[in-house]
Amino acid sequence: MSELNWDYVYPLSGPVYINGAEPGDTLAVEILDLKTKRWGWTAVLPDLGLLAEDYPDAYLRTFDLSDGKYIHFSEGIKVPIEPFLGTMGVCPKDGDGTPIMPPGNFGGNLDVRQLTIGTKLYLPVQQAGALFSCGDGHAAQGDGEVCVSALECPMYASLKFTVIKAAEKSIPSPQFQTKGGLTQKVNHDDFYGTTGVGPDLMTGAQEALRSMIDYVSETYSIEKIDAYLLASLCVDLKISEVVDAGQYVVSALLPLSIFNDSQE
Numbered sequence: 001m002s003e004l005n006w007d008y009v010y011p012l013s014g015p016v017y018i019n020g021a022e023p024g025d026t027l028a029v030e031i032l033d034l035k036t037k038r039w040g041w042t043a044v045l046p047d048l049g050l051l052a053e054d055y056p057d058a059y060l061r062t063f064d065l066s067d068g069k070y071i072h073f074s075e076g077i078k079v080p081i082e083p084f085l086g087t088m089g090v091c092p093k094d095g096d097g098t099p100i101m102p103p104g105n106f107g108g109n110l111d112v113r114q115l116t117i118g119t120k121l122y123l124p125v126q127q128a129g130a131l132f133s134c135g136d137g138h139a140a141q142g143d144g145e146v147c148v149s150a151l152e153c154p155m156y157a158s159l160k161f162t163v164i165k166a167a168e169k170s171i172p173s174p175q176f177q178t179k180g181g182l183t184q185k186v187n188h189d190d191f192y193g194t195t196g197v198g199p200d201l202m203t204g205a206q207e208a209l210r211s212m213i214d215y216v217s218e219t220y221s222i223e224k225i226d227a228y229l230l231a232s233l234c235v236d237l238k239i240s241e242v243v244d245a246g247q248y249v250v251s252a253l254l255p256l257s258i259f260n261d262s263q264e
Contacts, residue, residue, distance in 0.1 A: 011154075012100070014133030015091060016161075021130035024166035027090060029121040029132070033158040034083040036139045038066045040153030042229045049148035050209055051228065059225055063151065065139055071151055071233065074222060079140050079234050079258050080185035083155060084116040086136030086145075089174075093126040100133075105173040111150070113141045118179030124171050125163075132161070144237035146209055147228050183236070189257035195240070196250045204250035205237055212252040220259065234258055 021027055044059040046052075063071050070078040089107025092098050100108040107123050115121055123130070137155030181187060194215060196207030212235055216227040234255055241249040 010100075010136060012087060012133050012135035014135075015131035016133070017129040018125075018132060018161050018163060019129070021125045021163045022128055022166075023093070023126055024170055025125040025130075026164040026166075026169045026171055027123045027125050027130045027132065028162040028164055029088060029123065030160040030162070031084075031115060031117055031119050031121070031157070032160055033156070034085070034117055034137075035156040036065050036068075036081060036083050036137070037154040037156075039063065040065050040071075040139050040151045041149070042147070042151055042232060043149050044147050044225065044228065045149070049228075049232075050144065050146040050206055051213075054210070055147075055225060055228060059229075061226075061229060063139075065151075065153060071140055073230060073233070073258075074226070076260075077220070077222075077230070077258055079151075079230075081139045081151075082113070082116055082185055083137065083139055083153075084113055084141070085134045085155070085157060086111045086138050086141070086150065088115065088121055088123070088134045089132070090123050090125055091127040091131035091133075095127065107174050109136065110174060111136075111138075111141065111145050112174075112176065113138070113143060113150075114178050114182055115176060116178075120177050122164075122169070122171055122175045122177075124173065130163075134159070140233045142231060142233060142235040142237070144205070144209075144235070145232055146235065146237070147232035149232060151233055183255065186234075186255035186257045189255065189260070192254045192256055194252045196252075197247060199246050199248065201239065201248050201250060204248050205252075208237065208250045208252040209235070212254060216254065 141150030
């Protein structure tokens with residue numbers, strides 16, 4: 001049995017020294033261009049993911065991205081390619097070999113899928129020169145990256161950096177502004193939602209996701225493990241309600257446009 005070599009799984013570029021950036025300043029990162037290369041992968045890794053106990057065994061699928069527009073997940077299922085960098089961040093205060101996972105107020109493994117072309121990301125500078133790094137290219141991901149991987153792929157990126165001095169803008173943690181709507185490539189069609197309701201947000205997220213996997217598997221006749229991977233690529237987890245006496249509502253939202261040809 002082969003073993004996973006993490007030295008090759010998580011490629012990063014950097015750190016980049018930004019002239020004039022000082023602690024307290026804000027680094028604005030404008031995402032000018034992102035291009036995926038010809039292939040990518042999605043996997044379930046043991047002991048990781050939102051439903052690690054449900055899916056304990058390793059499972060890997062690779063995909064041809066040469067279409068440039070869609071990930072052809074299976075017959076009749078096409079997920080739009082919408083690339084972003086899962087990891088962008090600066091060096092944390094007193095950082096010395098700091099892991100990018102988990103993320104922190106310095107950024108890191110944010111996995112915010114809205115950080116795509118046209119978005120501006122703002123990061124709080126904590127070290128002289130900011131020392132910006134990025135990587136973890138994704139061709140597509142739903143909010144949550146629920147199976148622990150998105151559509152991981154090699155990627156070209158073009159970024160523009162601007163230093164905003166502390167007197168003008170100082171922030172406690174990453175912020176961003178998108179260019180246009182949050183789900184532009186699937187907004188033209190319906191969505192199907194499932195929910196989890198209860199006193200714990202993590203449990204609610206798991207319940208909503210399990211219901212979504214059941215729905216996709218039964219409705220579209222695919223294996224549950226593949227429905228889990230598909231959810232990681234395009235299902236968005238949302239906190240729908242937190243104010244009702246400790247009973248929280250988490251929703252999982254599936255864009256139904258991926259199951260038809262209305263994307264053309």
